[in-house]
Amino acid sequence: MPLKTLLLNPPSFENFDGGASSRWPAVREIESYWYPVWLTYPAGMLEGSRLLDAPPHHVSAEETINICKDYEFLVLFTSTVGWEGDQRLAEAIKAANPKIKVAFVGPPVTTDPDRALNECSALDFICRREFDFSVVEFAQGKPLSEILGISYKKDGKIIHNPDRPQAEDLDAMPWATKIYKRDMDVTRYNVPFLMHPYIALYSTRGCPAQCTFCLWPQTLSGHAWRKRSTDDVAAEMKWAKENFPEVKEFFFDDDTFNIQKGRTIELCEKLKPIGLTWSCTSRVTTDYDTLKAMKDAGCRLLIVGFESGDPQILKNIKKGATVERARDFARDCHSLGLTIHADFILGLPGETKESIRNTINFAKSLDCETIQVSIAHAYPGTEFYEFAQKNGFITNEKMEDGGGHQMAHIEYPGLPVDYVMEMVHRFYDEYYFRPKAAFRVVWKAVVNRDVPRLYVEAKAFLKLRAQRNKAVKVSRSHKAGPHATQGAGA
Numbered sequence: 001m002p003l004k005t006l007l008l009n010p011p012s013f014e015n016f017d018g019g020a021s022s023r024w025p026a027v028r029e030i031e032s033y034w035y036p037v038w039l040t041y042p043a044g045m046l047e048g049s050r051l052l053d054a055p056p057h058h059v060s061a062e063e064t065i066n067i068c069k070d071y072e073f074l075v076l077f078t079s080t081v082g083w084e085g086d087q088r089l090a091e092a093i094k095a096a097n098p099k100i101k102v103a104f105v106g107p108p109v110t111t112d113p114d115r116a117l118n119e120c121s122a123l124d125f126i127c128r129r130e131f132d133f134s135v136v137e138f139a140q141g142k143p144l145s146e147i148l149g150i151s152y153k154k155d156g157k158i159i160h161n162p163d164r165p166q167a168e169d170l171d172a173m174p175w176a177t178k179i180y181k182r183d184m185d186v187t188r189y190n191v192p193f194l195m196h197p198y199i200a201l202y203s204t205r206g207c208p209a210q211c212t213f214c215l216w217p218q219t220l221s222g223h224a225w226r227k228r229s230t231d232d233v234a235a236e237m238k239w240a241k242e243n244f245p246e247v248k249e250f251f252f253d254d255d256t257f258n259i260q261k262g263r264t265i266e267l268c269e270k271l272k273p274i275g276l277t278w279s280c281t282s283r284v285t286t287d288y289d290t291l292k293a294m295k296d297a298g299c300r301l302l303i304v305g306f307e308s309g310d311p312q313i314l315k316n317i318k319k320g321a322t323v324e325r326a327r328d329f330a331r332d333c334h335s336l337g338l339t340i341h342a343d344f345i346l347g348l349p350g351e352t353k354e355s356i357r358n359t360i361n362f363a364k365s366l367d368c369e370t371i372q373v374s375i376a377h378a379y380p381g382t383e384f385y386e387f388a389q390k391n392g393f394i395t396n397e398k399m400e401d402g403g404g405h406q407m408a409h410i411e412y413p414g415l416p417v418d419y420v421m422e423m424v425h426r427f428y429d430e431y432y433f434r435p436k437a438a439f440r441v442v443w444k445a446v447v448n449r450d451v452p453r454l455y456v457e458a459k460a461f462l463k464l465r466a467q468r469n470k471a472v473k474v475s476r477s478h479k480a481g482p483h484a485t486q487g488a489g490a
Contacts, residue, residue, distance in 0.1 A: 002139040003073040009036040011054040012082040013404025020077035027404035030457040035200040041132045044174025056188040068093045078106045087120040094122040105131040107219035111381035113151040125152035170228040176201045177240040193341045193370040195248035203233045207255035210318040212383035219381040234270035252280035268297035284329040301339040309362020310355035330366045340368035347376030347420045373427045375406045418472045
């Protein structure tokens with residue numbers, strides 16, 4: 001028997017969607033949780049293991065520490081935003097169960113393993129990049145010195161074993177959905193623009209695109225695109241539909257699901273007879289024929305990273321797409337009846353007040369059903385981080401406000417961080433307070449009998465919006481100085 005292993009997406013900030021579940025770890029404007037898909041693979045290979053996804057199941061740090069008393073090996077997926085809390089949690093777990101072995105996985109320990117091992121006394125080792133087989137081999141008894149892709153301390157010296165080749169045979173991996181059935185309550189997972197309940201999984205790994213800001217391809221999954229066979233994906237989807245009758249939608253959370261036309265159309269032909277409602281990620285380079293095949297096979301929605309409506313910004317981040325192509329793509333989706341959830345980022349390299357205005361106008365012209373406006377975060381290990389650090393644009397390393405919400409931490413000449421924060425909310429206001437957009441959101445909630453859900457989400461969004469607006473005002477009053485503050489209050 002292998003070591004009794006707990007694979008943990010740890011408790012952190014309240015309602016934190018991060019670590020194993022999200023490429024963009026943060027507490028969302030609306031409580032949302034993605035699935036910790038990465039942790040399901042070793043969980044499926046280790047008999048007697050358990051995957052604990054603490055945030056959506058509202059398992060506290062104290063409860064997690066008590067659970068860990070019954071385990072011999074802990075694998076914790078950490079994030080840059082959650083690092084400090086994860087470190088304290090691991091040390092508390094080790095204090096309560098001194099015999100437990102602790103490994104951290106995830107981007108922060110890949111990009112700076114020495115710092116991780118030096119800062120966190122509870123760590124026995126860390127895994128760099130893909131970690132599936134590294135943690136399985138340790139649990140099965142292989143000595144640290146023989147495990148590829150890990151770093152550890154020996155006699156006070158840090159040892160970096162050779163890198164582990166990326167997993168190539170993805171069909172040999174366990175099905176994530178079987179671990180969901182075993183260990184998780186799928187009704188706890190909510191994403192506002194997806195039907196509830198939903199399930200997310202991967203059909204590929206890696207992303208050949210070179211976007212400078214994107215975290216996982218540069219620190220975890222790599223740029224080499226590897227795919228499961230369409231037969232294996234279709235078989236899992238058939239099994240999942242039968243075993244989760246309550247699930248209304250399945251989501252392919254690949255870095256880029258439909259980047260290869262032939263494979264996408266082949267998979268669609270095999271999904272069609274199953275009769276699923278499903279959604280996925282997409283790039284704007286996807287052509288009409290591929291989109292039509294997806295729609296015919298039950299695809300409902302696409303998450304699309306438009307990022308910016310400014311041509312120069314798209315070049316700066318190596319997006320590999322143009323504003324013109326994005327417009328054509330959106331037009332094709334609208335004509336086919338495919339819903340778009342559009343992602344935008346403010347504060348990318350070269351951002352100006354003018355480029356932000358271009359992006360807001362661009363978004364309104366696309367008229368997608370829903371949008372997400374994020375603040376540019378330069379994560380260590382990304383090309384964006386190297387650019388921002390080299391040019392002195394990083395104002396602080398924390399990226400969050402103390403509660404896990406996104407905060408601007410990149411400041412360019414003539415573009416203060418408080419202006420970027422303000423424009424995030426102006427972006428949302430200008431987009432959703434248009435009569436057409438507001439009616440669409442309400443009407444959808446009425447048709448889908450989701451009015452209570454809409455009420456809860458709208459209330460949460462408006463609360464955070466008020467908090468952030470207050471933070472912007474406080475920041476500006478501090479910059480203005482005491483005389484300006486006194487004058488404003490007189």
